Amino acid sequence: MDVCITPSKRYEGLFLVATTDFFYPLCEDPYLQGQVACANVLSDMYAQGITNIDNVLMILGVSDQMPPDERFIATHLMMKGFADLVHYAGGKVTGGQTIINSWPILGGCAKSIGKECDFIRPDQGLAGDVLILTKPLGTQPAAFMRDWSKVPCKWERAAPHLTLKELDRAFKVACASMARLNLNAAILMHKYKAHSGTDITGFGLMGDSNKLAHETADKVELIFHTLPIIKDMAKLDKPFPFFKLLKGFAPETSGALLIMIPAENADAFCRELEEMDGWPCFQVGHAIKRTTGDKNFARIVENPTIIEV
């Protein structure tokens, strides 16, 4: 859980909710990259059901390795993409910090003033809950292969398994998915009384769902029977096992929310989110009562259903 929820020392009943995140660009389109960076920062907030973003400070590293003209345009567009999406999310960029760095950096620090009722703590999941995933997995293999496709000797290794057309589609889906806010999912978490949530990040589905399981106060085992994956990325898993995508350990950038929700509300949640966002939403597993060991955990069933997206 990357978000910190700090009680105000001075004003009782109020909390400061904040997160910071930044990383290196993944997309070639700087405007889109700005949006991805924003969606990635805010995702931490949305995972705790925080729908109100008061402000965001932007964190920017401008590369001294780029030609000045290119740098100027790229930086301008990245900042615009970031700020536009913050605005769309109902917040505003009110400052930040920029450094000159060898590699470009983009991210921010998002903040919200809230009361207990404004957020959904990550420990409230229950055995019997359905697990919902709001985005498909597979952003890492898509971005990785995109890099390979530009280097002939590397692409040689991938070409027997993936056409350029397939890669192109997968990369576009990944970018659009990464740039999509988890805002509506957070709104619906309140409406459909979700018990808890996390976002899927660099730790991958298993890393983050294990963390969520550990946080959960109830004795639970999180079982995944379904993995939604960006089309054509799953078939890379055998020739390139280092992705660990089907094992659930491939890192995701600006990934899905994983939500624990009462079973009776799961259908309605997914239906309404699909209507609002125009993207599919997935029921990927459920929480059962843990009967072994002394620690909650998550696992994927032996032959999970793969849904290609």
Add this chain to the structure above:
Amino acid sequence: MDVCITPSKRYEGLFLVATTDFFYPLCEDPYLQGQVACANVLSDMYAQGITNIDNVLMILGVSDQMPPDERFIATHLMMKGFADLVHYAGGKVTGGQTIINSWPILGGCAKSIGKECDFIRPDQGLAGDVLILTKPLGTQPAAFMRDWSKVPCKWERAAPHLTLKELDRAFKVACASMARLNLNAAILMHKYKAHSGTDITGFGLMGDSNKLAHETADKVELIFHTLPIIKDMAKLDKPFPFFKLLKGFAPETSGALLIMIPAENADAFCRELEEMDGWPCFQVGHAIKRTTGDKNFARIVENPTIIEV
């Protein structure tokens, strides 16, 4: 003014005050560097009279150019120095983000929930105010010369003007000064009804005081008659004019607060701050009614008094 003061969209009368700052290390001692980075981040808050820090997210870039052992120790100590000083300031580090980068990076994002009475807006200064500076100037030449002293062909240029002993003292004073919080100054801004303040940063005394002048609603001219400077740094100004120290344009790291305060309270403010912090505090000028032009501005008198510290 690097701080943003954002009204809560949801809770009337409440504001979210936040700032973010990060940069590359200046001191050789990583623990001290952590403290400098913290004092530098919080200084933005203190300049607006904010004495209550609710939490800080740490921003860290770990260098991939350092040997692993060295990196481990340096990173650990930097983080500890940072967190210890946040703790001393009454806040806590509740998260952050770390990346691997070619150069090390250290800083953070500080936040506070406040009401209007908790902060001092930067536009309230008045003609007749005294200008107070809470730390001496000259951190940049001290750090710069420290780097030069390690490269024989560079130090050759400096040696006729500065002994190694003088440099050593200046650098130690600079580090101690940079690691000192402006917290007590912020507390006293409220006690002695200061009108406004800013912190002295990478824009130097003139850059930041011009910004403060522009923010000031009253028609004012900020006149500096005194420049407190770390001992032996002023004499570098003639042989190395690029520092622009005596012109007021040398960048400062974790610099002073510059405070506009009613003349009758200036002595008491300085006396009490000196008692609390054990460092001298300086009355460096005053604000007069602006009679020319259409924009407030700051300037240094022709032959300012230099106080060596």
